[in-house]
Amino acid sequence: MRYLPWQFAIHSILFVLASSISQAATLEPPRVSSPSIHASASIIHVVTDVADGQAGYVHYFLITHPDGTPEDQVGIELEDQRIAWSFPGAGVIVSEFVKNGILDIAGKTFFIEHLHGIRPLRTAGEMQTLRNDLSRRVAYWVDEETAYCIFRQPGERPCLNCGDFVASILFPATNSLMMGLPEELTRNSGNMATADDLLMYMLGLHTLPDAKSRLQQLATLDLPYSLRLDVTEMLESVHTALAAATGESTAGSAAARKPVSRIAIRRTQSRRL
Numbered sequence: 001m002r003y004l005p006w007q008f009a010i011h012s013i014l015f016v017l018a019s020s021i022s023q024a025a026t027l028e029p030p031r032v033s034s035p036s037i038h039a040s041a042s043i044i045h046v047v048t049d050v051a052d053g054q055a056g057y058v059h060y061f062l063i064t065h066p067d068g069t070p071e072d073q074v075g076i077e078l079e080d081q082r083i084a085w086s087f088p089g090a091g092v093i094v095s096e097f098v099k100n101g102i103l104d105i106a107g108k109t110f111f112i113e114h115l116h117g118i119r120p121l122r123t124a125g126e127m128q129t130l131r132n133d134l135s136r137r138v139a140y141w142v143d144e145e146t147a148y149c150i151f152r153q154p155g156e157r158p159c160l161n162c163g164d165f166v167a168s169i170l171f172p173a174t175n176s177l178m179m180g181l182p183e184e185l186t187r188n189s190g191n192m193a194t195a196d197d198l199l200m201y202m203l204g205l206h207t208l209p210d211a212k213s214r215l216q217q218l219a220t221l222d223l224p225y226s227l228r229l230d231v232t233e234m235l236e237s238v239h240t241a242l243a244a245a246t247g248e249s250t251a252g253s254a255a256a257r258k259p260v261s262r263i264a265i266r267r268t269q270s271r272r273l
Contacts, residue, residue, distance in 0.1 A: 044203055045119035046223055050081040050097045056130045057117040058166055058202065059083060059097075064111040074162045074195060076138075076169055077117065079131070084138045086165035091148045092141040116227045118202045120170050130170065137169045163195035196234060203231065211235045 047054060054077050061073040065088070075085030078094065086092045090106040098112040121127050141160065149159035160168065164179070173180035185201045200206045203221065205214045215235050218228065 044221060044223070046227060047117040048224060049099065049114075050077050050083075050117070052081075054081075054117065054119075055079040056120065056127055056134055058120045058170075058198075059117040060115040060199075062113045062115060063088075063103075064113075066108050066110065072195070074166050076134075076166050078134065078138065084142075084165075084169070086141075086146065086148045086160045086162045088148050092138075092144075092146040092160060092165055094138065094142065115230070116224055118199075118227075120202050134169070137172060141165065141168070163198065167198060199231065199234075205231075 045057075047057060050057075050059070057077045059075050059077055061075070062070060063073045064070050071088070073085065073087070075083040077097075078084055081097055082094050083097050084092070084094045087095070087105055089108060093105070095103060095105070097114075099114045101112060103110050103112045119127065121130060144158065146165075147157070147159040148161065149156075150161050152159050167179050167181065171180045171182065182201070185197060185206055197206065200214065203218075203223075205217055208214045208217055215232065218231055218235065221228075223231075
């Protein structure tokens with residue numbers, strides 16, 4: 001085909017434009033929006049039962065001792081939906097999950113009430129790493145016949161309370177007798193973190209500086225009523241104590257009411273991890 005001069009000029013311009021667009025597409029691929037990692041990592045997963053796909057979830061219970069004494073208890077869900085925990089009088093064991101009923105432990109009968117379960121780690125990758133090694137981590141403490149204790153005395157063989165056991169499973173250290181607690185967990189609590197500090201960590205409240213700001217953030221979270229009540233009572237008691245120490249007025253605060261939370265009556269609320 002023979003081009004006239006003006007047709008040739010137009011053809012040349014179009015060729016240059018097409019080449020420029022092609023180069024731009026090669027150098028800068030289309031931008032695809034991706035979900036915010038921070039947003040997805042901040043989602044809190046709370047459950048009211050065991051289920052498939054929840055291995056590694058941390059579960060809270062209220063147990064009643066044979067003498068009628070209530071105590072909070074925490075364990076970790078396994079792949080087969082049993083619970084691994086360090087139980088009073090028995091040490092580190094694996095038992096059937098009891099939602100609301102009786103559990104016979106070491107010849108003693110305990111009444112068990114399940115409260116809630118929480119996904120402990122932020123991302124799917126972290127949870128998968130935990131699940132891949134969960135059985136081995138639990139088996140170590142079971143095979144060692146690890147005893148239950150609240151505080152280990154100097155010179156005693158290793159023993160764990162329920163909070164220590166769960167933290168050891170979630171955050172293992174090179175030294176099996178230590179825990180590799182995340183720096184963001186110990187930043188405000190130091191190395192003497194408690195089971196309450198662990199709960200604040202799992203709920204994403206650990207980075208806030210005080211109980212008042214944590215209560216404000218708690219109000220924005222979509223949580224089951226029982227968990228919200230337990231955490232509210234816990235934080236309000238801390239806020240009230242601080243206010244009393246500093247002379248701050250608490251008029252109109254719900255903290256003045258009597259605790260009605262099931263966990264609020266626990267006898268070892270500040271038990272160290």
